[in-house]
Amino acid sequence: MEPKEILDELRGILVARLKFEPRRAADVRLETPLPKGVEGSIGLDSLDFIELSIAIEDRFGITLDEAEDLVPHFASFETLCRYIAARTASG
Amino acid sequence: MRPVAVTGLGAVSPFGAGVKAYWNGLAAGACAIRPVTLIATDGFRCRIAAEVPEGLGGSARRSRGDRLALAAAREALEDAGLGRGERDRAGLVVGAVGGGMLEAEAWYWARHHGRAPAPRRLRSIFPSAHAGVLGHALGLRGPRETLVTACSSGAAALALGADLIDDGVTPLVLAGGVDALTRICFMGFNALKLLDAEPCRPFDRDRRGMSVGEGAAFVVLEDPDHARARGARVYAELAGYGMTTDAYHVTSPHPDGEGMARAMRAALAAAGVGPGAVGYVNAHGTATPQNDRIEAHAIRAVFGEGRLLVSSTKSMIGHTMAAAGALEAVATVQALAHELIPPTANLRTPDADVAFDCVPRVAREAGVDVAISNSFGFGGQNVTLLFRRP
Amino acid sequence: MTRVAITGVGLVNAAVVGRTDTLARWLDAPAPGGAIALGALIDETESRRLSRVCQLTVAAARLALADAGLAAGAPLGLVVGTEWGDLRSTIEFVDGYLARGPAGLSALLFPHTVMNTMAAATAIAVTARELSLTLNAPTVAGELAIARAAAAVRAGRVEAALAGGVDQLDPLLLETLGALGAGADVRGEGAGFVVLESLPAARRRGARVLGELAGAAWRALPARPDGVGRRAASRAIAGALEEAGVPAGAVGAVYPSASGDGPRDRWERDVIAAALAPHRPPLVSFHPPIGRHSGLGALAVAAAARRAAASGAPGLVHALARGGTHVALVVR
Numbered sequence: 001m002e003p004k005e006i007l008d009e010l011r012g013i014l015v016a017r018l019k020f021e022p023r024r025a026a027d028v029r030l031e032t033p034l035p036k037g038v039e040g041s042i043g044l045d046s047l048d049f050i051e052l053s054i055a056i057e058d059r060f061g062i063t064l065d066e067a068e069d070l071v072p073h074f075a076s077f078e079t080l081c082r083y084i085a086a087r088t089a090s091g
Numbered sequence: 092m093r094p095v096a097v098t099g100l101g102a103v104s105p106f107g108a109g110v111k112a113y114w115n116g117l118a119a120g121a122c123a124i125r126p127v128t129l130i131a132t133d134g135f136r137c138r139i140a141a142e143v144p145e146g147l148g149g150s151a152r153r154s155r156g157d158r159l160a161l162a163a164a165r166e167a168l169e170d171a172g173l174g175r176g177e178r179d180r181a182g183l184v185v186g187a188v189g190g191g192m193l194e195a196e197a198w199y200w201a202r203h204h205g206r207a208p209a210p211r212r213l214r215s216i217f218p219s220a221h222a223g224v225l226g227h228a229l230g231l232r233g234p235r236e237t238l239v240t241a242c243s244s245g246a247a248a249l250a251l252g253a254d255l256i257d258d259g260v261t262p263l264v265l266a267g268g269v270d271a272l273t274r275i276c277f278m279g280f281n282a283l284k285l286l287d288a289e290p291c292r293p294f295d296r297d298r299r300g301m302s303v304g305e306g307a308a309f310v311v312l313e314d315p316d317h318a319r320a321r322g323a324r325v326y327a328e329l330a331g332y333g334m335t336t337d338a339y340h341v342t343s344p345h346p347d348g349e350g351m352a353r354a355m356r357a358a359l360a361a362a363g364v365g366p367g368a369v370g371y372v373n374a375h376g377t378a379t380p381q382n383d384r385i386e387a388h389a390i391r392a393v394f395g396e397g398r399l400l401v402s403s404t405k406s407m408i409g410h411t412m413a414a415a416g417a418l419e420a421v422a423t424v425q426a427l428a429h430e431l432i433p434p435t436a437n438l439r440t441p442d443a444d445v446a447f448d449c450v451p452r453v454a455r456e457a458g459v460d461v462a463i464s465n466s467f468g469f470g471g472q473n474v475t476l477l478f479r480r481p
Numbered sequence: 482m483t484r485v486a487i488t489g490v491g492l493v494n495a496a497v498v499g500r501t502d503t504l505a506r507w508l509d510a511p512a513p514g515g516a517i518a519l520g521a522l523i524d525e526t527e528s529r530r531l532s533r534v535c536q537l538t539v540a541a542a543r544l545a546l547a548d549a550g551l552a553a554g555a556p557l558g559l560v561v562g563t564e565w566g567d568l569r570s571t572i573e574f575v576d577g578y579l580a581r582g583p584a585g586l587s588a589l590l591f592p593h594t595v596m597n598t599m600a601a602a603t604a605i606a607v608t609a610r611e612l613s614l615t616l617n618a619p620t621v622a623g624e625l626a627i628a629r630a631a632a633a634v635r636a637g638r639v640e641a642a643l644a645g646g647v648d649q650l651d652p653l654l655l656e657t658l659g660a661l662g663a664g665a666d667v668r669g670e671g672a673g674f675v676v677l678e679s680l681p682a683a684r685r686r687g688a689r690v691l692g693e694l695a696g697a698a699w700r701a702l703p704a705r706p707d708g709v710g711r712r713a714a715s716r717a718i719a720g721a722l723e724e725a726g727v728p729a730g731a732v733g734a735v736y737p738s739a740s741g742d743g744p745r746d747r748w749e750r751d752v753i754a755a756a757l758a759p760h761r762p763p764l765v766s767f768h769p770p771i772g773r774h775s776g777l778g779a780l781a782v783a784a785a786a787r788r789a790a791a792s793g794a795p796g797l798v799h800a801l802a803r804g805g806t807h808v809a810l811v812v813r
Contacts, residue, residue, distance in 0.1 A: 017587065019529045043526065046343050050283055050588040058584040134583045183701070187617075188595055196575070203579050210657045214707060217565070218596060219617040223706030223804040232716075235701040235806045236625065239566075239596040239615040247614065251629075258636055260698075260720075275571065278578055279591035334612040336559070338604045341530075341592045350610070469592050470601025472613060 001088060003030065003081040010077060013055040018048055030078040049074060062087045092361050094328040094479065095253045096318040099171025099311030101163040101267070102421050105141035105304055105408045108148070108162055110170070113308075113408075113418070114425045117433040118454050122407050124290040124302045129155075129193070130274050137286035140272055141304035141409030154191035154215045155271035157224045159307035159414075164225050164265055171311035171323060173263065175230055182233035182261045184252040185222045186244030186268035188413040189276060191215030196274045218413075221269055233261040239413075241468030242375075244268050245308065246416025246476055250332040252312045262317035267309030268417035276412060277303055283342070291378035291410075292437040293403035294387070294449045301377040304409025308417035310424070325481040327424045330364070330461075333357025337471025344382065344467060348389030351465065354473035355393045358463060362477045366394045369477075370459030371432055372447075373423045375467045376403025377410055386465065387444045396446040400457060403449075406436035416466035420476055423464040427480050430458045484680035485634045485694040487812070489549025490783040491645075493517060493541040494671025496771050497780070500548035501691060504783055513770045517671060530589065531602055532570045534649040538599040539606045541672035541776065542643050546607055549676035550688060551641060558639035559604055559613040560630040562622030562646030562775045566596035569651050599647055611639045620738055620745075621800035622646050623778025624808040627675060628697035631810070634677050635697075641682065645674035646775025667741040669772015673779030692786025695795065696725030696811035702752070704805035709744040718756035718799065721809035725795065730760045732811075733794025736781035738801060739766040740773035749801040762797075785812040 007030060014025040020042070033041035034049075044052065052074075053064045062084070064070060073083035102109065105123035106116030116123060123141045132138040149158035168178065191214070198212040214220070219237040226235050234255055240247045245268020252266030270276075280286050280303060287300040318325055335357065337350035344351065359366060372394075375386055383403075390401060404422050405411075411418055426432050431454050438451040459480075466474045490501055495514030497507045522540035523531065531539065538561065551557070570593030577585035592598055597615040604613045612633065616626050623646030630644030650670045658666065683690055698720030704710030722729060735753055739746045754761070765784065767777055778800065785796030795813035 018589070021525070021529075045340065047283075047341065047588055047592075054282060054584070054586070054588060058581075199572075199575060200579070213657045217617055217619075219564075219619060220706065222806075226701050226805065227704065227706050230703075232701045232703060232805075234699045236629070236699070237617045239617055240613070241595045241597050241601075251614075254632065254636070254638070258632055260632075274578075275575065275591075275594050278583070278586055279574070279594060281583065282586035282588045282591055336604045336610050336613040338608050338610045340605070341598070341601050353610075468597070469595060470597050470604065470613070472597065472601070 001085055003085060006081040006084050007077055009059055013059065017051055017055045028077060031076060033076045034074050056084065060084055060088055092257045092331060094315060094330040095256045096313045096315045096325045097310050097327045097329055097424055098313045098318050098323040098325055099167040100326060100421050100424065101167030101170060102308040102418060103143055103159045103163045104306045104418060105143055107144050109166060110421060117404055117407060117422055118431055120434045120436050120452055120454060122290050122436050124409050129272050130277060135281045137281055137288045139290065140302060142272060143305055154194050156189060156191055156269055157215060157221055159271055160221045160225055160269040161228060163267060163307040164229060164309045167265060167309040167311050168229060177263060178230045180233045180261055181231045182252060182255045182264035183222055183226050183231045183235045184248040184264060184266040185237045186248035186413045186416060187218035187221050187237055187270065188239055188241060188244055189270045189273040190218040190220050192273040192275060193271050231265060240472040241470055242412055243416050243466035243468035243472045243474040244413035246420060246464065246466035246474040247334060248417065249310065249329060249420055249476055250334055250474060253329050253332065256312055256314050262314035264312045265309055266312055267307065268414040269307035270305055270412035270414045272303060272305040285379050287378065290437055291406060293376035293378040293406050293435050294383050294442055294445050295438050296440040296442045298378045298380060298383060300379050302409035304411040306411045306414045306418055308414055308421045310420060327427050327478045328481055329476060330479040331358045331362030331477040333475045335473045339471050342469050344385050344471060346385065348385040350471050350473045351386060351389035351467060352392045354475040355463065358475040358477040364461055368461045369394065369463055370400060371426055371462040372399060372401040373419045373464040374401050374403045375465045376405050384444050391446045399447040400432050400450055400455065401447045402433055402435045404433050416474060419464045423462045423478050427459060427462055427478060430456060432457050482635055483637060485631050486678050486680040486683040486690045487675050487692045487694055487782065487786050488678050488683050488688045488690060489545045489676035490779060491541040491544025491548055492673045492780055493537050494771050494776055495669060500544050505787060508784055508787065511770055532567050532593050534567045534647060535599050535602040537672040538603050538647045541674050542603045542607050545643055545674040545676050551676060554608050556611055556640050557609040558611040558630065558633060558642035559600055559609040560616065560626040560642060560644045561600040562616045562626030562778065563596060563599065564619055564622050564648050564775055565654060567593040567598050568654055569649060570594065572653060609643065618806055619802045620740060620773060621802045621806055621808050623673065623775040624798060624800035624810060625699055627778050627782055628699050628808050628810060630677050631694045631697040634679055641676060641678040643674045644677055645779035647672035648774035665741050665743055667768045667772050669774045671774055671776040673776030675779045675782050692789055692812050694810060695813050696721035698724065699808040702805035702807055706804050709748050709803060710805055713751040713755040715752045715756045715807060717807045717809040721811045725811035727795050727811050729757045731795060732757060732762050732797045733792050734763050734765055734788055734796045736765050736785055736796060736798045738799065740768050745803055752801060753799055782810060782812055789813045
């Protein structure tokens with residue numbers, strides 16, 4: 001999948017599972033950071049990240065191993081899209 | 092606060108009915124965490140829990156939670172030797188979360204599949220149902236309360252019970268906690284990825300999460316003068332408690348363990364003892380990576396490093412939710428009385444964060460005069476109970 | 482033992498969304514309400530993660546603290562009474578599983594399945610870092626929470642506390658209440674809190690004192706778990722009057738927990754009559770316009786304080802649940 005397509009899927013997840021207003025999700029760009037407290041981020045906290053990872057596993061058919069350090073991949077939509085693209089490509 | 096006497100104990104645990112079975116299991120370092128039988132676990136990564144074994148007794152028309160609570164409450168009242176007359180003005184404080192949800196879930200599942208089950212199954216859905224059943228069946232007509240502070244509910248119930256005695260409202264209180272396993276609890280902790288697929292390993296370097304359990308425990312709390320006057324046996328004194336709120340996050344504890352440390356310090360202050368007097372900590376010790384790291388940090392902040400004995404009995408009976416604080420209070424009282432510290436089972440390699448002796452795998456003989464029991468819940472609800480040898 | 486002052490009230494229900502002044506206007510000219518508008522009380526960032534029942538709670542708590550003029554970050558306890566908790570989120574959580582299996586479970590919804598979720602959200606929103614409790618009881622939870630908080634302030638365990646309750650209607654709940662034979666109840670929804678403070682502390686900071694919570698007691702009358710009992714001798718009313726030093730004959734008005742559940746309402750009237758006989762003060766009830774819910778305890782306490790301030794006669798707030806739990810609060 002292209003990063004652009006993955007981003008659209010993630011926007012859908014923001015609305016359907018993380019209860020963001022549709023217009024807020026539409027405003028999200030690839031460079032938008034995820035974690036709460038980071039300048040310009042959409043403000044996700046630890047519980048949001050769990051919800052997001054469940055939704056990603058479900059939507060993209062991959063398993064996110066919590067023992068692995070996922071923090072760098074959840075820094076922005078760009079890093080996340082790239083990670084998902086790599087994981088889905090490798091099967 | 093004025094110390095309150097503990098004069099009766101009752102427990103139904105994954106080791107079976109009765110304080111004796113519970114304590115024998117803990118003292119042996121046995122682990123009661125096994126494959127789940129009460130609910131379907133297909134598709135879940137974790138499929139084990141610590142269930143109360145068959146032979147629960149009581150009317151099958153009652154919810155499982157009510158039956159667990161009744162058995163433990165009856166044992167505590169009989170243990171304290173309280174007759175009908177004395178019970179009449181006794182208070183009742185129940186810590187609960189799941190209520191009759193196990194039965195309500197079955198009702199809802201049946202409805203979802205197009206059947207029309209009787210709504211009677213919903214009668215005892217809420218946590219307050221236990222107190223109604225206990226109060227009626229046991230003739231307790233003093234103050235009656237049901238308390239929900241998530242995983243610290245059972246401990247908070249003992250604290251509020253002690254308040255009733257301290258305030259002179261009543262000389263006797265039956266206080267404790269109960270939770271039966273529910274689908275919602277099991278599914279929810281699975282969704283949060285907080286459950287280990289193997290039996291939990293508190294304070295272990297390689298811990299992977301908690302194990303869910305179920306059970307009930309009640310204690311009789313009594314005004315010391317009242318206990319003395321009737322010649323009651325006093326197991327221990329509940330000499331202080333601390334109850335604090337993180338006001339930080341709905342599921343994560345404060346990263347510095349600030350609220351936990353504040354609860355432990357408040358319990359010491361209420362009892363008028365210094366940290367050096369405490370010989371044993373029955374930890375919350377859920378075995379999630381986060382809880383144990385932060386709790387270890389908070390314990391070190393309050394007690395320093397050294398010889399303190401700290402164990403998590405959840406390694407043997409899992410996390411029994413609203414019952415946990417009460418079951419662990421019973422374990423702490425028994426540890427004082429028997430001069431034996433229950434171990435942390437399944438512990439192979441203590442985490443580097445742990446600055447104390449976790450009593451790995453085997454119970455330790457140790458005469459301890461003062462012990463505390465920690466219970467922390469979602470919503471940053473921290474409770475520390477402090478018990479003293481009488 | 483310290484005296485307990487009432488220094489603020491916050492209400493969010495169909496008829497009243499506001500503080501002391503809003504309540505006063507409504508008490509002078511009661512009107513039925515409509516939909517609850519939370520408007521500016523909850524901001525958009527918060528609302529994403531707060532279920533509606535949590536939003537009601539946070540909104541009422543903020544109104545009460547603002548009404549009391551209590552600074553954010555002051556040592557504060559919190560006692561929340563509720564009958565049903567966040568049942569709607571619980572149902573939503575379960576529906577996710579029934580629709581899609583484990584992948585349909587929401588980590589965000591799970592904490593809402595535990596009844597302390599409203600207290601947890603509120604403690605964070607208003608920085609309440611002392612004890613925070615959630616008390617669950619049928620029909621009396623709001624009054625019970627206020628009684629428990631009053632005892633904590635009186636004994637010096639906390640200097641100030643937000644106390645009250647919240648409930649939210651749910652179609653499944655109303656359906657099952659009906660099926661269980663309690664369908665005559667007039668149920669409502671909303672949240673309500675009072676701010677209770679040690680009187681010396683309130684005076685020190687120059688707070689406006691709406692009234693004094695002079696006595697609080699709760700006990701159980703004999704009854705089957707969901708049943709209505711026959712005995713009318715109330716230890717709770719006697720205990721609360723004794724604590725307040727108020728003779729039964731001095732009570733100026735009674736605020737019962739009438740809900741439209743006929744047998745329960747009649748039992749409560751008998752209990753009140755037996756406790757105060759031969760004195761028969763007027764009974765003031767709010768369930769026909771607003772509907773019985775755990776937020777009404779705070780409304781009754783605030784209304785009793787207002788009336789007591791005007792008349793000089795103390796008020797008695799009373800609540801009795803099926804199963805026998807009952808609460809008495811003396812306000813002057």
